[in-house]
Amino acid sequence: MGKRTILHVDMDSFFSSVEAREHPELRGLPVVVGADPKEGRGRGVVSTCSYEAREHGIRSGMPISRAYKKYPDAIFLPVNMALYRKVSENIMEILRKYADKFQQISVDEAFLDISKKVKRYRDVRELVQEIKGEIWDREKLTCSVGVGPSKFIAKIASDFDKPDGLTVVSEGVDAFLAPLSVRRIPGVGEKTEKALKEMGIKTIDQLAECDEQKLIAQFGKLGHRLHLLAKGIDESEVIETRETKSLGREITFVEDTDDPDVLGNAIGGLANEVQRVLVDKGYRFRTLTLKIRFEDFETHTRSKTIDPPSTDLELIEKTAKDLLQEFTGVQKKVRLVGIKVSNLERLDEKQKLMEAYMTD
Numbered sequence: 112m113g114k115r116t117i118l119h120v121d122m123d124s125f126f127s128s129v130e131a132r133e134h135p136e137l138r139g140l141p142v143v144v145g146a147d148p149k150e151g152r153g154r155g156v157v158s159t160c161s162y163e164a165r166e167h168g169i170r171s172g173m174p175i176s177r178a179y180k181k182y183p184d185a186i187f188l189p190v191n192m193a194l195y196r197k198v199s200e201n202i203m204e205i206l207r208k209y210a211d212k213f214q215q216i217s218v219d220e221a222f223l224d225i226s227k228k229v230k231r232y233r234d235v236r237e238l239v240q241e242i243k244g245e246i247w248d249r250e251k252l253t254c255s256v257g258v259g260p261s262k263f264i265a266k267i268a269s270d271f272d273k274p275d276g277l278t279v280v281s282e283g284v285d286a287f288l289a290p291l292s293v294r295r296i297p298g299v300g301e302k303t304e305k306a307l308k309e310m311g312i313k314t315i316d317q318l319a320e321c322d323e324q325k326l327i328a329q330f331g332k333l334g335h336r337l338h339l340l341a342k343g344i345d346e347s348e349v350i351e352t353r354e355t356k357s358l359g360r361e362i363t364f365v366e367d368t369d370d371p372d373v374l375g376n377a378i379g380g381l382a383n384e385v386q387r388v389l390v391d392k393g394y395r396f397r398t399l400t401l402k403i404r405f406e407d408f409e410t411h412t413r414s415k416t417i418d419p420p421s422t423d424l425e426l427i428e429k430t431a432k433d434l435l436q437e438f439t440g441v442q443k444k445v446r447l448v449g450i451k452v453s454n455l456e457r458l459d460e461k462q463k464l465m466e467a468y469m470t471d
């Protein structure tokens with residue numbers, strides 16, 4: 112494998128930065144986005160918090176009740192996921208343009224393989240400044256960027272100089288890693304850190320020097336992986352992610368029809384197919400669009416957005432039939448009907464987002 116140039120881009124305290132952008136009066140204040148604290152009796156956790164809130168000891172993932180006790184005067188805001196998702200989409204669209212290969216890993220983080228693109232720039236810093244500049248111009252948000260020869264190094268580097276940081280590790284990977292705590296390794300949590308500590312391993316160079324068999328005996332496969340990472344070896348690729356934006360099915364009738372039963376049955380069949388694909392691919396939908404083409408090829412669409420997102424078959428069928436009702440007055444036969452669902456949300460998104468909450 113040739114020498115690669117990988118970026119890890121991580122938005123700075125994403126949710127609270129978006130809130131501060133929307134509410135300029137909150138800028139510079141300790142803002143906590145998460146569950147309702149209910150004066151210290153609230154359940155749930157801190158999703159993210161501003162750097163000012165961190166100065167009061169508040170952290171992502173902390174129970175909201177504890178955050179409230181640490182600093183009751185902080186500004187507590189609910190999670191406005193629809194807004195963050197929209198902003199996230201805009202940012203990912205910007206980032207994707209700069210990458211040879213692009214992988215979004217959470218609502219506010221992505222890897223970019225820029226090995227080819229970077230050749231057009233004087234150096235990698237110039238390219239990163241252009242990315243940061245475009246994100247700032249269009250979204251008024253800052254990010255921190257790590258650059259390295261692997262995803263692992265890039266990910267560690269992006270965390271080095273927050274907020275609005277840029278850390279480039281090109282030469283001297285070993286020297287960069289050596290003094291760092293093992294906790295910096297993605298996947299090393301409290302438990303693994305403690306187990307390593309019991310083996311006398313605190314820093315990455317100590318991990319690299321440890322006998323691999325000992326690590327495998329203790330951690331199994333993870334031990335092997337940890338040992339490789341500690342030695343700076345990570346050949347994992349930036350895996351192109353193309354989000355499914357919509358999915359749909361349509362049917363052209365053998366003979367044009369205005370028979371309500373035929374149309375109703377067709378909608379029922381399409382709803383069934385769409386729902387099955389939706390579930391197979393692991394999505395819920397928010398928007399359903401009905402498409403209808405008449406015998407003279409005049410084509411119309413009607414959409415409806417539902418909340419909360421769903422995979423419910425009856426809802427798909429009923430929504431499509433309701434939309435079809437809007438054409439009952441048309442004195443033409445129908446050539447084609449179709450159902451499309453869009454504005455898709457991954458079924459596991461809540462889970463994914465929970466993880467994202469913890470890593471800003």
Ligand SMILES: [Mg+2]
Nearest residue numbers: 121122219471
């Ligand atoms: Mg972040």
